[in-house]
Every structure is written in C-alpha cells, then in structure tokens.
Amino acid sequence: MSIRHGLLALLERGPRYGSQLRTEFESRTGATWPLNVGQVYTTLSRLERDGMVEQDGEDGSGHALYAITDPGRAELNSWFRTPVDRSNPPRDELAIKLAMAVGAPGVDIREVIQSQRHHTVQAMQDYTRLKARALGTEPVNRDEVAWLLVLEQLIFQTEAEARWLDHCEARLVRLSMLPPDEDTAAAPEPAAPVTGTAAGHPAEQR
Incomplete structure (x- = not known):
C-alpha cells in the first residue's frame, strides 16, 4: 500500500493538515488500512524532503498545512499511469x-x-x-x-x-x-517473474 501516493492524491484537492489527511484517507478506504497520525506526519516529512510537498501556512486553528508541489503532482500522475507491479509479489x-x-x-x-x-x-x-x-x-x-x-x-x-x-x-x-x-520428485525450478499483463483473466465485474 502506498501511503505516500495516497497522501499526494488527497493533497491534489487542496492543502491539508496531518490529522485531516488521516481522516480523509480512512474515509476513502473505509478504514480498511487504518493510519495513525505519526505515520502521516512521517510520510509528509519524507515527501517534503523529496520536494513533493511544502508547508503552506496554517489554518484558522493553527494546524500546519501541507500543499502538493509540481514535482509531487508529476509523481502522482506517474503513479496513476503506471500499472501496479506484479513481477515481484509480496509474501503471502x-x-x-x-x-x-x-x-x-x-x-x-x-x-x-x-x-x-x-x-x-x-x-x-x-x-x-x-x-x-x-x-x-x-x-x-x-x-x-x-x-x-x-x-x-x-x-x-x-x-x-x-x-x-x-x-x-x-x-x-x-x-x-x-x-x-x-x-x-525433485522440486521444480522457480517460476520466471511475470511481466506485462498478469497471467489469467481479471475477475468478471459485477
């Protein structure tokens, strides 16, 4: 799961502060992958370090706001266009x-x-x-x-x-x-990594 890109996608809608980003992320995903505020601010710090976001003042309650930058927007667009890699699947x-x-x-x-x-x-x-x-x-x-x-x-x-x-x-x-x-019998050779479109057919949509 890319918390990094999820936060960038939310910031594309306008400046947000940390706990606001957490709430919106969980609302979008039904809290299937809950975040804590520490994760959000750690990710924001890394995004700021990498030039993907920048601090954008404070809201009326004194919360530090973050905004997406042009490099962050380019990174987000690249993420949306690039298929999720299935050639190196996570351990199950x-x-x-x-x-x-x-x-x-x-x-x-x-x-x-x-x-x-x-x-x-x-x-x-x-x-x-x-x-x-x-x-x-x-x-x-x-x-x-x-x-x-x-x-x-x-x-x-x-x-x-x-x-x-x-x-x-x-x-x-x-x-x-x-x-x-x-x-x-002897163990089979490891399967070659899947490249391109994953083998098989996607589940039929309902």
Missing part, C-alpha cells in the same frame, strides 16, 4: 503456511485448509453484508464510491482465496493417491 502468509505444511510431521494440512476456508468464507460474508448495506442508498459522493471499490476488491479477493483453497485440497487428494516413490 497463507501460501507460505500451506507450502510448509505439505509433508510437515504431525500437521494435518487438510485441517489447516478447512480452518482457513471457514475463516475466509466468514470474511466474504461480512464483506458482502457491508456491500449490501452500502448499496442500500445510492453512493452520492467520491468517498462512498471509493469505499465501495475497496469493498468489492476485498470480496473478489476472498472469493478467489476460497476457490484456491478448494483447488489445494483437490490437489492434496490426488497427491495422496500417488505411490510413495512418486511423492518425492
């Missing part, structure tokens, strides 16, 4: 857990999968209820639409995770049917 704790659980002594990996599936489905149901509540009234401002986009991404993500867990369980069933000597 669930994928690592299942990879380590395969063949681990005393670990029932199917139990691990079933436990995770229960949690994932519960999260998906919670997100779906939030979406239904959000759609109870038509979104009327940018913050409401932005939160709905984030919420739908979470729903698609948990749906994909549930399908992947089903796939993992099916693969383990096939593995259990192999003769012991075929169960110890």
